[in-house]
């Protein structure tokens with residue numbers, strides 16, 4: 001897992017670990033499905049990772065738990 005590498009690169013962002021390819025991703029944008037599930041797209045494998053919204057803004061650092069993959 002390439003964890004430390006990216007954590008030092010961007011410190012002021014929310015991140016998640018892609019459930020499909022296990023890469024640490026910096027959240028660019030949140031999207032929302034029609035039934036209200038928030039997800040963020042993995043830039044590497046394009047998987048839609050449903051994440052827990054903690055209430056923090058994207059500029060507040062933290063790693064978001066991924067609930068599941070959407071399709």
Ligand SMILES: [Zn+2]
Nearest residue numbers: 018021042045
């Ligand atoms: Zn991925």
